[in-house]
Amino acid sequence: MTSRVRAALIVLWVLALAGLALYVTNSLKVGTDLRSFMPSASNPDQKLLMQQIGQGPGSRLLLVAIGGADTGHLAKLSKGLTAALRKDTRFSQVVNGDLDLSSINPKWLPYRYLFTDTLDHHRLDAAYLHRQLEERLQDLASPASGLLQKWLPRDPTLEMLKLVQRWAPAHGPDVRDGVWFDKRGEALLLVQTRAAGFDPEALAHAVQALRKAYRELPGSRAAHLILSGPGYFSVVISRHTRDQANWIGAISTVGFILLLLLAYRSPGAVVLAGLPIASGALAGLTALILGFGEANGITLAFGFTLLGVAQEYPIRLLSHRRTGTSALVSVRGLWPLLLTAIASACIAYLAFYASGVPGLQQLAVFTITGLLVAGFSTRYLLPRVLPTRFIDRADTPGLARFRRFLDELPRPRWLPWLIAAGVGFALWLAPGAFWQQSLGALTPVSQKMVATQTRLSKALGAPDARYRLLLHGDNAQSVLQLSERMAPQLRRLEHQGALDAAELPSHYLPSLATQRARQAKLPDRADLEKALAKASAGLPFR
DSSP states (O other): OOHHHHHHHHHHHHHHHHHHHHHHHOOEEEEEGGGGSSOOOHHHHHHHHHHHHHHHHHGEEEEEEEEEEEEEHHHHHHHHHHHHHOTTTTTEEEEOOOOGGGGGGGGGGGGGGHHHHHHOOOOOOOHHHHHHHHHHHHHHTTTTHHHHHHTTTTTTTTTHHHHHTTSTTTTEEEETTTTEOOOOOOOOEEEESSOOTTTTHHHHHHHHHHHHHHHTTTTTTGGGGEEESSHHHHHHHHHHHHHHHHHHHHHHHHOOOOOOHHOOOOOHHHHHHHHHHHHHHHHHHHHHHHHSSSSEEEHHHHHHHHGGGGGGGHHHHHHOOTOOOOOHHHHHHHHHHHHHOOOOOOOOHHHHHTTTOOOHHHHHHHHHHHHHHHHHHHHTTTTHHOSOOOGGGGOOOTHHEEEHHHHTTOOOOTTTHHHHHHHHHHHHSSSOOOOOOOOGSOOSHHHHHHHHHHHHHHHHHEEEETTTOOOSSSSSHHHHHHHHHHHHHHHHHHHHHSSSSSOOGTTTTTTHHHHHHHHHOOHHHHHHHHHHHTTTTTTOOO
16 A cells, blocks of 8 residues: 555544534533433332432532631621522522521412411410411511511511521520621621532522622722532532542543653554544544434543453454564454454443443443444554554564563562552551441541531531432322321420431421411401501500
């Protein structure tokens, strides 16, 4: 084959790869949802668990603490940060202990007596309303008067405030200067992102926005910001994994290229040997686009690692070629062995596809497609573009002498026993348990960060998401009614100390039957006007 034909083949091959790379760049969507690597949910309990892991509020929480300054300054920073984050669409909820009734959805106002239990214990008669109006006079004389003034004409019994207090954490932190503080004197905030728990990229943007909003506050440098929680851990783990992968990948790539240059001392051959691997990688990505529409980031990370097996194929060709033998002749003699290696690897990765897990199926499609393309391009394309002139590196002067030197090195029989004893001694001295059973040991999050998360969760009264009680019913109303029947029993267990706290859905949304019963106790407009007129007699309300 002439050099002109080889050059033309190289150009066509490179152009084809460039076209595939352009298509992949414009079409590939990379996902980050770890649920892709979990088995499909087969019952309602598993579906709820999967939903909560990815979309539940527990997976989107950011626990925030501000410390390092006096209480007054920390309170100002907490209020300023809360106001800034509430304007940011990346956050769905920001709570710092202040009674901001304006943050409550105004659509709930007409239904306030159906949500609270006021009508379960009182009638809206003149006597009850008179007591409430007297309490409002005392409230207007307190520092909270500015907060209550705009609500009194619409809600004189402050049912909306009762809702806020009802929905507050069961064991919330202390309130100083209108915001939450822990026992260490740090101001606390509870922030919920709109991004899902397994979307580290969106969570990273939210964390950056939070840090930026804090830095822009006056006097922020006089204190320090502490972040924790599942959402923050997701960002830390993603960044740590990406940095480690990039570092290891760069070192291994440079080392591998240097090794090839040392072995073959031909930059052209090394560059051409990379074409089958690049072909396999781009073909695998194209298969993912056509078959799934997107690829999980973990699929790509593991896929490229598994695809590293393909680098063996061109190396086999370069290593088995001998002086005076063309690349085509060498690859024909090598092909049965090469084909066996390709087929065995593909058969092994078929088990991933049979698992039924979407992420593993993507991994199987990517790896098998990449290995097949890399193997067949090594068989039919690479030999036609390799240089005709070839020097067998096995004839390198001194190589045989170096091999004889290695063969003549002493091999004492006691050496393996010494190595085994050294390994056993190192394992005995290794810190920690020899057999680890905790899944938490797999996370790259430091123990210090875990301790901070535990401390802030306890201080904020955040619920322990490890324990869940599933209520089953024919529909939503039957579940709410079951929840209402269970509530007294759970409260008794709390008073007895068997439970620390329990949250039920009926605590936030009463059943329709309960709301109807409360609605029936509401007086009509004429009776309520008479009761209110009688209750306000002698009081300075207009």
